[in-house]
Amino acid sequence: MLEACAKGDRHALQRLYAQEGSRMLGVVIRIVGDRGIAEDIIHDAFVSIWNKAHTFDAQRGSGKTWIFSVTRHLALNHVRTRHREVTVDDDTAERLDAERSQEAATDTQDHFDWLGHGELDRCLGQLAPERRNCLFHAYVDGFSHQEIAARLDRPLGTVKAWIKRSLAALRECLS
Template sequence: MSGLDARNARVTDHHHDHGRLLVACAEGDQGALQTLYQLEGACLLGVVQRIVHDRAVAEDIIHDAFVNIWTRSHTFDAGRGSGRTWMFSVARHLALNHVRRQGREVTVNDDHAERLEAERSLDAGTAMEDTFDWQGRGDLDRCLSALEPERRNCLFHAYVDGYSHSEIAERLDRPLGTVKAWIKRSLHTLRECLS
């Protein structure tokens, strides 16, 4: 078996065992960190890029995220959630901190403002379609697929992009109360489906 085949086999073997790999990282196993990067690096980059809207910045944040994953792997607690979820929260936290540091005000010229408004209108018009590449093979993915796309997108905007309920309502051109109700009911539905 070639080195590449062996590495791919190792990645496949550990696909659902992020927690064990994090424990190995805490014990100083650099190969475990490399395997986690191979498993989730691209997906984490996509999540972070959706938050910061800049590929170069997202790549820097992913680098920092994996440094944090390595140095803080000893704080992972399997009793509080999955290893994969913990990794995504580390990356998401760094991305949101970057956005907060940059501030929310952006000066734009009239052409750029019109383009942003056109994009927002297009987003609102396509809200019934999935705007996230999320399908997988686990129980959570099965339960998410049972939700209507617009409600599923609300959850992703809240928990992946880090948008507030008001920002989601504005983005989807829906009343704030409706968005809050969709998120609350969708979380309830997910809890029931997963229990």
């Protein structure tokens, strides 16, 4: 479909939206926390996908990975920009951090449950859910290792080791 988009086939873009739009929206909502903003980002993502489809290289990865990468970058850029604009007092920041930590401590959902049946999905399925979630928080949510450690209430070294070993396992599985 990306090759067809690169050639100007609008129907291919419509099919791509029908096939992946709802999953992309779910990822973006998770990143930005607001459905309205997420819908705007999805619109921008599909405009970008349409305009940059010619740059997609199937030798470097799957089309699904490429479109989710485009979408994720737009969402993370929005969050980074928004975080620069918001300032709160120390008490409010501490309260928000405590709320996030509380939510994370009770969060047992496997955040990769929306994946399909591709090669990456199969390899991710071989990782323990807690380790998959570390990758999810790092590469989808855009959290630092320190933020993940705080969110999961795990030592920083543990989180770093899980991410490093999980990436190594994915590389091995995909090669």
